[in-house]
Amino acid sequence: MPQHQKPLLSRIFKHRWTDQTDLARALPATSIAGLEASIRASESRHSGQICVCVEAGLPMSYLSKRLSARQRAVTLFGKLRTWDTEANNGVLIYLLLADHAxxxxxxRGLNARVSEAQWAGIVEALRSHLSKGQFEQGLKAAIDAVDALLRAEFPLAAGQKNPNELPDAVVIL
Structure with missing residues (x-):
């Protein structure tokens, strides 16, 4: 077997081996419910929308084309209609369990107001939790950090309610 195929085969095995059982161990139903409650509470404080998506492993079509977790997240951002908010202030937090990515x-409404360093800080904090196996705590911290950005940039006026344009359920793939 040529050397250049080994990393691809290794990645395919890792992504096929990581499944819904691993995902359920990392984020049991009580953790999912807690994250959904955090999303609901967050969205009561600003006009933004937060979507959390957790995937066990990449689909074979992504693996065979050597596509990245970032490319998958951008695709899911569209498929989950996270972009489809009136103020263009939806945010997708994506976790790929197989790679801990x-x-x-x-x-664009929020991204134009937040620096790359701020986004990198949120990702690094989440990565720190993941390295310790603290999936729920890491995702909760990411929700809280995104909440702070959305409250600063898209606060609700007195008496205003967030129209909740997207479901608050954690998307499990």
Whole structure:
């Protein structure tokens, strides 16, 4: 077997081996419920929308084309309609369990107001939690950090309510 195929085969095995059972161990139902409660509470304080998506492993089509977790997150940002908010302030927090990869994709309304360093800080904090196996705590910290950005940039006026344009459920793939 040529040397250049080994990393691809290794990655394919890792992504096929990591499945819904691993995902359920990392984020049991009580953790999912807690994250969804955090999203709901966050969205009561600003006009933005937060979507959390957790995937066990990449689809074979991504693996065979050697596509990255970032490319998958951008695709899911569109598929989950995170971009489809009136103020263009939706944010996708994506966790790829097989690679412990974290991606945050923000719509242009928020992304124009947040520096790359701020996004990198959120990702690094989440990565630190993941390295310790603290999946729920890491995702909760990421939700809280995105919440702080959205409250600063898209606060609700007195008496205003967030129209909740996207479901608050954690998307499990």
């Amino acid at each position: 974290i991606e945050i994709v923000a719509d």
